[in-house]
Amino acid sequence: MITTEALTKRYGPATAVDNLSFIARPGRVTGFLGPNGSGKSTTMRMIVGLATPTSGTATVLGRRYTDLTNPGRHVGVLLDASAQHNGRTGREVLTLGALTMGLPTSRVEEVLDTVGLTAKEAKRRVKGYSLGMRQRLGIGFALLGDPEVLILDEPVNGLDPQGIRWMRQLLRGHAERGGTVLLSSHLLSEVAQAADDLLVIGNGRLLAAGAKDELLATTDIEELFFTTTAHDDRSERAA
Incomplete structure (x- = not known):
């Protein structure tokens, strides 16, 4: 389970999460759905201890991520597929x-098979990977510890239709x-294919939440996006 309570992040006068x-x-x-710049990534970074909340929790x-012992064994995280060491091979990454988490190296082969990276691809340096391959590698890293929780930011970026399925x-x-x-x-069409529940965020605030089918039946989410974006545009012009 992941829980946030009154989570807020400010950068000077700007409020990223409200x-x-x-x-x-x-x-x-x-x-976790919202237009670009709505606060999704900042929220995820706070959840996994990469950003400190201004207030809230x-x-x-049931614990702060930073208080978990060997957190990779409990929480798999993919926030930025490009944040991988370009000079290492996929297998080395x-x-x-695996060694950091105290896992047997045999787990590496299991994960490579799970994410569909071949032995030849695993020997290549990450700098030669396509975005889709980087995504698969990042997902593989998130899965290494067989975690209970997965936190994934835009994980289908760069994947082909087969990869998305x-x-x-x-x-x-x-x-x-x-x-x-x-x-x-930021794509309703993609999230709707995979999710049971939806959280809709805009300008750092929760706009709607609930079971997907109920929410889609009662809420015009695309209109929420338009209203939020229009508000952002007006604010920027006013500034």
Whole structure:
């Protein structure tokens, strides 16, 4: 489970996340939806301890991420697929992760197979990877510790249609085994294919939340996006 309570992040006079409270529950894929610049990535960074909240709290499995022992064994995180060491091979990236988490190196081969990176591709240096390959490697790193919780920021970027279908199946299977998934995207069409629950954010604030089917039946999410973007445009012109 992931819980935020009145989570707020300010950078000087600008508020990136504004009094945000939600729960992502086990056994569910929670889609975290909002236009670019809405505060999704900042929220995820606070959840995993990469940014300090101005106020409020974020917990994973009932504890702050930074208080978890060997957090990679509990929480799999993909925030930026490009943030990988370009000089290392894909297998080296995963092997170092496995050693850091105290996992047997045999886990690396299992993960490579899961994410669909071949032995030849795993021997290549990351600098030669396409965006889709980097995404698969990043997802593989998130899966290394067989975590209960997955936190993934725009994980389908760069994936081809086959890769997108694979990703949906992966997330669905994780949730069906009782895991928690928080999946961010700016694309309603993509999130709607994978999610059980939706959180809609704009200007750092929670605009709507609920079970996907109920929310889509009662809320014009695209209109929420338009209203939020128009508000941002007016604010920028006024500034």
